[in-house]
Amino acid sequence: MTAAPSRAALRPEFGPEDVDALVDDLLALLGPRGVSTLDRARDRASRDGSGLSPILSAQQPLGRPDAVCYPKTAAQIPAIVRAAVRRGVPITARGKGTGNYGQVVPRFGGLVMDMTSLAQLTGHTETTISAQAGARMLTLEKAAWAADRQLWMYPSTVQSTLGGFLAGGSAGTGTIVHGRNHMGFVESLDVVYGHEDAEIVHLEGEDAQPLVHTYGVAGVIVAATVRLEPLQDWKCLYASFSHHREAFAAARRVANCAPAPRLLSADSAPIVDTLPADPALVRGRASVRGIIDAAALEESIAILEAAGGRVEAVRSGLAQTVRMSAISYNHPTWWLQKAVPDTYFHMECQGDALVERLSEVEAVYEGGMLHLEAGHGTMAGMLNGVFHSAEQVYAGVPELEALGVGVHSPHQSYVDLDADRVRAIALDTDPKGLLNPGRWRA
Numbered sequence: 001m002t003a004a005p006s007r008a009a010l011r012p013e014f015g016p017e018d019v020d021a022l023v024d025d026l027l028a029l030l031g032p033r034g035v036s037t038l039d040r041a042r043d044r045a046s047r048d049g050s051g052l053s054p055i056l057s058a059q060q061p062l063g064r065p066d067a068v069c070y071p072k073t074a075a076q077i078p079a080i081v082r083a084a085v086r087r088g089v090p091i092t093a094r095g096k097g098t099g100n101y102g103q104v105v106p107r108f109g110g111l112v113m114d115m116t117s118l119a120q121l122t123g124h125t126e127t128t129i130s131a132q133a134g135a136r137m138l139t140l141e142k143a144a145w146a147a148d149r150q151l152w153m154y155p156s157t158v159q160s161t162l163g164g165f166l167a168g169g170s171a172g173t174g175t176i177v178h179g180r181n182h183m184g185f186v187e188s189l190d191v192v193y194g195h196e197d198a199e200i201v202h203l204e205g206e207d208a209q210p211l212v213h214t215y216g217v218a219g220v221i222v223a224a225t226v227r228l229e230p231l232q233d234w235k236c237l238y239a240s241f242s243h244h245r246e247a248f249a250a251a252r253r254v255a256n257c258a259p260a261p262r263l264l265s266a267d268s269a270p271i272v273d274t275l276p277a278d279p280a281l282v283r284g285r286a287s288v289r290g291i292i293d294a295a296a297l298e299e300s301i302a303i304l305e306a307a308g309g310r311v312e313a314v315r316s317g318l319a320q321t322v323r324m325s326a327i328s329y330n331h332p333t334w335w336l337q338k339a340v341p342d343t344y345f346h347m348e349c350q351g352d353a354l355v356e357r358l359s360e361v362e363a364v365y366e367g368g369m370l371h372l373e374a375g376h377g378t379m380a381g382m383l384n385g386v387f388h389s390a391e392q393v394y395a396g397v398p399e400l401e402a403l404g405v406g407v408h409s410p411h412q413s414y415v416d417l418d419a420d421r422v423r424a425i426a427l428d429t430d431p432k433g434l435l436n437p438g439r440w441r442a
Helices: 004-009 016-030 039-044 076-087 137-146 162-168 244-254 294-306 318-325 331-339 358-362 390-402 419-429
Strands: 067-069 091-094 111-114 121-124 128-132 149-151 186-192 200-204 220-230 234-241 263-267 286-293 310-316 344-350 369-375 378-386 406-408
Touching (some): 016 076, 039 067, 076 186, 091 162, 121 137, 128 162, 137 162, 234 318, 244 286, 244 294, 244 358, 331 378, 378 390, 390 406
Antiparallel strands (some): 121 128, 128 220, 149 220, 263 369, 344 406, 369 378
16 A cells, blocks of 8 residues: 555556547547637636635645536546546546645646536435435525425535535534535445446445545545435524633533534634625634524524624524534634735644634634534534745644644545545546546655
8 A cells, every 4th residue: 555655646657648539538528618728718627716825725726627528417526437438538527626725636637527517416305315426405405495304414525516515525514413425324326436347336325425525546536415304493593692612611511402413614704704705703702503493593692692692683594504504613714814925725624622622722823713613413614814924824733732632634635534545446437547646645
C-alpha cells in the first residue's frame, strides 16, 4: 500500500491527440450538443465554491478540462467512461459544483462529465427514495414531504445534486440525529468504475458505503437510494441574545432536548449583521436558530428565555426549513466574506471547547468569530478569522488542538476520509488512475 500514493498522484499521460479522439468518440455517442470544447463550457466546468478559501483561491487555476460532456441517460455513462479509459484521458464527474474545496475541478484536465441532466426521481417507499445522481437534494426533500416523509439529511446548499452530496459532501440538516452521510444514509448505489469494459454496478447496504465521500476517485455515482423517515412537525425557531457567549451556552442545552433538533445554529452579532435581511435576525444581537420538533418547542423556548434570549419568530413549512438550512454550516462564512471582501477565512472545528472555552478559541486568530453548529453530544462550527497567509492559518491548528478542539482544514481537495482504505479500493476500481486524479495527499 505504500507505493500507491505516488502512483495515484502521478499526472495521467495523455495528449491533445487523445482528447481529439475522445471528442470524436463522444460526438458519435452523444451528438453535437452532448460535448463541448468551447472556452465558456470549459471555464464553467472549472469553477466550484473553492473561492470560499483564500488558500485555494491563491492556487487558481486549480485545473481546467480539455472537454466537457453532457450525458442525458444513465446508459450513456459507462460508454463515456469506456471511451475515456480507452483513450487514457482522465474523467471527472460533476454535479452543480456547489462544493467548497475544489473536489470537482479537474486538476490535470481531461474530460468533465456534467451529470446535472440525470435528474429523475425513480421511486420511493415509506423508508427510501431513489433518484439519479443529478437530482437536486431540494427536489428529493420536496418529494419526501409530499409523501409525509423527510430525508434523513440534506446539505445546507439544497441545490446540490444527490451524487455531489454523496461523493463530496458530508453533513447537513439532519445529521444531529443521523450522523454524516457515510454513516447509513445510503441504502444503495449505482456506480461505474474506471474499467475498459465499464458497466453500471449496483451496490447495496454495506457494499455501497465505501463509495460515499470519495470524490469520485473510486467510481462514478450514477444513481442512489437514500433513507427517509416519517415527517416531523418542524418549527423554525429564532431567538436573539445580547452576547453570543450566552447564546452558545443556551444552544448547547437546546441541542439536548428530545426529540432532537434537525438543525441548530448560533452566531455572534458581527456575523448576524452580514446575513440576509430578516426581522428574526436582529442586527447588533447574537442569534440562535433551530429547526425544532413541535413537541420540543416549549422546552426549547424556555431554555432560551431563561438564558436571557428573546424569541424573535417561530415559523412553519418546508420553505422555512430550507431557508434556515441555507444560513447554516459554512454559509455564514460566505455572507461574511461577501460583506467584507478579501478579509476572512474559516476552519472547521469540533468539540465542547467551542462553548466551554469560547473566548480562548476565538482568540487563536485575529478577528476570531465562531459560527456554532450545536448537536446532541457534540459541538461543531466554523472559526472565522482575518486572513494573512496559509502559514498563519495552519499555525493556529496546534493552538486549537491544545484547547481540546478538533480541526479539519477546508483548504484542501484531497480524499480526507480513510484515504488509505479508499486508495486500496481505487486500485481495483480505477486501475489506470483516471477517475478525478490528483486527490491523494503527496
